[in-house]
């Protein structure tokens with residue numbers, strides 16, 4: 001599946017420090033070492049000793065980039081450890097989610113392509129990708145790694161290792177988003193202006209969008225067993241832990257699970 005260059009990313013209203021459950025602010029650090037190769041970061045920065053692609057590497061990245069890079073490397077390494085048969089099984093496991101994502105793409109192409117292209121792409125505004133740090137789930141990274149080629153994943157790593165000027169998402173390249181399967185918050189983001197315009201013109205789209213929103217919850221909202229939780233657990237069972245494992249680390253989402261009798 002190719003990355004959608006329509007640039008309909010997301011503009012999460014909350015910062016990534018917010019609990020993805022909508023609950024109170026939570027700590028971003030959940031056990032991933034804050035130093036790399038024994039070097040301590042400056043405030044607001046991580047210092048890295050990059051031993052891959054030294055010609056491309058930069059020496060300083062922000063905390064967001066570092067935790068994204070940590071998760072990506074963890075996922076790539078974990079998938080290698082799992083082996084080909086288990087990897088294929090995981091691809092089957094995420095099949096329903098990928099079908100859902102195709103429905104979302106079809107919907108967006110049908111109703112929003114024209115307005116997003118005109119408003120953001122042609123004008124190079126890309127307002128929906130204008131935040132430097134978006135909330136991603138660990139499962140987003142797993143799903144992307146399952147569907148991307150090694151070269152595409154290398155490209156993600158390269159982007160994360162570059163200094164980001166801060167006024168655009170770190171993943172936004174000249175050809176659009178460098179994810180192969182964009183994070184779900186990006187796929188499901190529509191700005192108010194676009195929604196107002198489209199839903200006025202095509203009222204049926206409003207109901208379809210609400211239905212897609214409900215389907216989205218079935219994959220990531222843990223008031224029932226959900227795919228995003230299962231994918232985190234595959235890696236937790238291997239002894240991996242990432243700050244992006246919100247369904248197992250966010251106090252708010254843990255509360256949702258507890259209230260649903262899932263823990």
Ligand code: SF4
Pocket residue numbers: 007008009010128129130134169170171172173176177178179182183186
């Ligand atoms: S990851 Fe960044 S560049 Fe990609 S769609 Fe989301 S906000 Fe836009």
